[in-house]
Amino acid sequence: MFTVETYETILRRYVGEITESNHIGSLKKYNDTTGVSQSTAQGAIGSSSASAADRPGYNRAIDLSYFEKRIYDRYKITLNMDLIWNGQTYAAETRDISQSGLQLRLKTPIDVSESDLVRVDVMPSVWRQLDHPEINYRVVRIRRLLNDTLLALQCVESEAKDGLAVISEHIKGSAQTAMSEQTDPEDALLTAQALLAERFYMRSTSIMPFFIFDSQDGESPLRIIFGNQVNLRSLNAFNNAQGVFDFTTLVTAKRIKLLTRLAIRDSKADTLIAVYRSPDHEKPKIVADLECTSHRQWCQLLKRYMYQPFFRVFKIVARVANRPVEMRIDEALAPLPDESDKFVRKLLMDAISLSFVGAMIDVTDQVHKWRHGDCNSEQNTFENPTIYSEYQHSLTPPQMVPIHYIQEKRSEDRYLGQMQVEVDINGQRYPGKTRDVSAHGLSVEIADSNFSHVGKGKAKVTFTKLEARSSSMSRIKGTFRKVPAEIVGGAATGEQVLRLKISDTPKGNQFSHAFSGFLAKRQSDLRLETSHTLRAVTSRLYSSIFIESTATLPLFIYCRSQNDWTFRLGITSSPSPLVDYFEVADGEFDFSVMTMNGRLQWIMQKVIESGSAEIILYLSKERRGDAAEFKIDSLVDFEIDDESQRSDFVRRAMEHDFRCVKLIVNQPDVPPKAEIEQAIDRLVKLSPGRSKRLKTEFENLIAIGDAVDITGLVEDVWTDGPSQSDAEEIIGLDEKYGISE
Incomplete structure (x- = not known):
């Protein structure tokens, strides 16, 4: 059910999951004479029409910017408080609270902006007198829903006030009574959804x-x-x-x-x-x-x-460049061990120097x-x-x-070190040396230039030097000889490397127990293997920055059942300028032109046949009479019978507001299982049911791509391009970007 309670979690005003069946029904009109599809305000989606979102076939867009913007758990607690701003006091109630911030609902309008400093008086929520009941907060997000205003506030208090103690008491009481019920799983769900969408998108987009x-x-x-x-x-x-x-x-x-x-x-x-x-x-x-x-x-x-x-x-x-919230960066850096401080500092400094x-x-x-x-x-x-x-x-x-992504979820440290080993695969023995080792896994570089192995399988590993130097009892038991292992993957193309996991068998457990003791004695002399984490952290950090700054409109297409395609948009806090074109009324956005008239089915048929598909949309946005409403007419390249039809449409569209949009999608490149588990780890702990549904949702993801504005490539609107003065403007750009001669 789409309610005001969940509405705030949708980024600004962009909502709308559009299915093919809806578009062929009430969301479109079709002009048989001109062959032009008309998208109406009735099919528009936006903040002013919550009832539309209740209808089957609608759902919210994926908020790619969303991330839990707090260190502490958020608790759903309703408390009466007063908000003090610009000399006036506004009655408010909390929707949720945490140690670092809270969210307030105001029933009266307030002219406040993001980043403004406000005070919150907690006296209405207590029965005792307080010396310092007012707490300083900064406004970080504003949502206006019908007659209500929702304010997300970040605590900026530098002094120890008894008002903060009141907040702590409520949180402590909630944690003691029903922590699992009070902690907001919706928050974790949206964060996990954003992280998964980002990972799938960055692996699957065709743009560079x-x-x-x-x-x-x-x-x-x-x-x-x-x-x-x-x-x-x-x-x-x-x-x-x-x-x-x-x-x-x-x-x-x-x-x-x-x-x-x-x-x-x-x-x-x-x-x-x-x-x-x-x-x-x-x-x-x-x-x-x-x-x-x-x-x-x-x-x-x-x-x-x-x-x-x-x-x-x-x-x-x-x-x-638009940077993601600080907590998202902290989350990306969290897997790094303490020894990687130097790398972390350099990575963050590089991110600070990023301009575009x-x-x-x-x-x-x-x-x-x-x-x-x-x-x-x-x-x-x-x-x-x-x-x-x-x-x-x-x-x-x-x-x-x-x-780069984490290929496996490591539950123990892995150390760099070379040890001579022999790997037996289907009776064929290959000598090699380890690259890194742990008690339950290792990477081996095979010395045989003719070695080739594709996929997973079984293997047996003999640690030749350890076997020779081990105690008599270990040699009798064969602790380091023919240890059963599973092949879990290989390295990049051209490298003869195997990644092995010690099997969970009596023989494998015997080795792991003995080898963990061997590593513990030499731990101070061994270097941690962190390259996989460093590569993944770099990818996560810059992926988040790119998503936040993208000039395209990410697309996600799901298949719930046969012929039931679901189209969703990826929206950020600073979306592509292309988004504004689809605003057909104040706060209402209509993207149905992308999928009506069987267009989505045509796209998916091409994806199934060849793994990718693209269509070109010619769009005309025109005002409806004197009202502040617009309609969007559309034409798609594969619907065009002859060139004159396209030219006539473009010529008429240029009298109003014309756009040419390219939709290009590909089959998704699924991230490794460990990356998926990392993205939903917190959600699994808070709500296994939501976690399972989210995984199912991404298992149904069958195409990912982008909507790109290519209006400038249409010959009918081509101009003579940059002039000599334009070139001189480029040559004379300010030197502050460090690119002058």
């Missing part, structure tokens, strides 16, 4: 995130680019002749300044770059971006390169459809565009960082 830092001498401003298995095809455009990613030509002072300007405009402006590596060249080259200042120049360039096997075109968007976040989106297929024949024969010869050579020398190339 990048990060621009305030650079120091000798460092590249563009230092991190993520890659996953899905966007590998696009990343291959940057492969050099040796098969190694080479981003050298991407990092020039001029190009960094261009990206900086785009970010300052909050991705409301973008650019294209064309990448090409000929068979005769070692390195990929950026053959065009700002230098191509007209449609004609682009047509000429495409005629020359577009059919070459190593040619790709990318749309580039960028935004000022962007994405490279492959639009090669879209530019292939441009009408290149419109360029007359005299212009068929490609003209080299003007290049500002003094800005073309490359800076330090960026680091390419793949997405």
